[in-house]
Amino acid sequence: MSWSVGFIGLGNMGSRMANNLLKAGYKMTVHDVNCNVMKMYSEMGVSTKQTPFEVAEASDVVITMLPSSSHVLDVYNGSNGLLQGGSLLTPRLLIDSSTIDPQTSRKLSMSVSNCTLKEKKDNWENPVMLDAPVSGGVVGAEAGSLTFMVGGSEDAYLAAKSLLLSMGKNTIFCGGPGNGSAAKICNNLVMAVSMLGVSEALALGQSLGITASTLTKIFNSSSARCWSSDSYNPVPGVMQGVPSSRNYSGGFASKLMAKDLNLAAASAEEVGLKCPLTFVAQNIYTEICKDGHETEDFSCVFHHYYSGESELN
Numbered sequence: 001m002s003w004s005v006g007f008i009g010l011g012n013m014g015s016r017m018a019n020n021l022l023k024a025g026y027k028m029t030v031h032d033v034n035c036n037v038m039k040m041y042s043e044m045g046v047s048t049k050q051t052p053f054e055v056a057e058a059s060d061v062v063i064t065m066l067p068s069s070s071h072v073l074d075v076y077n078g079s080n081g082l083l084q085g086g087s088l089l090t091p092r093l094l095i096d097s098s099t100i101d102p103q104t105s106r107k108l109s110m111s112v113s114n115c116t117l118k119e120k121k122d123n124w125e126n127p128v129m130l131d132a133p134v135s136g137g138v139v140g141a142e143a144g145s146l147t148f149m150v151g152g153s154e155d156a157y158l159a160a161k162s163l164l165l166s167m168g169k170n171t172i173f174c175g176g177p178g179n180g181s182a183a184k185i186c187n188n189l190v191m192a193v194s195m196l197g198v199s200e201a202l203a204l205g206q207s208l209g210i211t212a213s214t215l216t217k218i219f220n221s222s223s224a225r226c227w228s229s230d231s232y233n234p235v236p237g238v239m240q241g242v243p244s245s246r247n248y249s250g251g252f253a254s255k256l257m258a259k260d261l262n263l264a265a266a267s268a269e270e271v272g273l274k275c276p277l278t279f280v281a282q283n284i285y286t287e288i289c290k291d292g293h294e295t296e297d298f299s300c301v302f303h304h305y306y307s308g309e310s311e312l313n
């Protein structure tokens, strides 16, 4: 399908995702509030627009990759936003890949469903929105190996699949609107809590006289094994090629983990579910950021929160 694709939000993730779409041959129109980024794309010969609305007018599909819910709301509902044209929309599909709260995804999906298409094409009756946040980070965005967690109509998901696979290697349909956003914040909640659990146990082990290297071997061949112990170990010197082996640089920043835990905590409060680990994890990552480690990889809790020791020789 030769869709023309609009892309809004060309930051660390978005620029790499947009570049993979360009490589795949999609005709693109882009927008970002950062003039330098716009200049760069313009010099690459890509069509740039001053507002989200102009991007919408030029596109069959619009993808957004923005910092947070407020930015997404602004790009959709702001004065020059995607939905500025009232109930008539040019793009048939709007895909938001930002990590935001499921409630906002659901509200926006409803607003989009209440619109009609300016021009009906390829049997699409109404415009549709998908929430499609990603996991895989900047490395996955660059390599085109992201995993998309998709909420919305299943037909729209199937129609969007090949477009998403130009930027990723997995797509998982999660159910109705907002379920992609829900999946993303639940995934990162597990990631935070398991990292804290592994860090806490390895630091305790060191204090009791067992090295983290020995304890990690035990975890990885027994019931404590998890991604934080066997693929992303937080102790400097235990694994090569992970952020802990390079001063906690070049990974998933603690401030992004704090942001995702804030979303999980707000969602837990909204539905009234008892989620004590969510709030403990939120407090720890808030503290880590306040102490000046916000750009360090989130595995730095081992060192900065638990005062665990490096096992680098």
Ligand code: NAD
Residues within 6 Å of the ligand: 008, 009, 010, 011, 012, 013, 014, 031, 032, 033, 034, 037, 065, 066, 067, 068, 071, 074, 075, 097, 098, 099, 100, 134, 135, 136, 137, 138, 252, 253, 256, 259
């Ligand atoms: P970023 O801050 O690097 O990029 C955001 C881009 O959006 C910037 O270029 C900014 O200028 C632009 N922008 C902000 N407001 C805008 C507006 N109103 N209109 C147009 N452009 C606007 O952020 P990022 O790291 O690329 O993350 C984007 C999203 O992806 C976030 O929701 C984040 O939580 C999520 N995410 C990030 C990672 C990661 O490792 N960086 C991993 C998974 C998910």
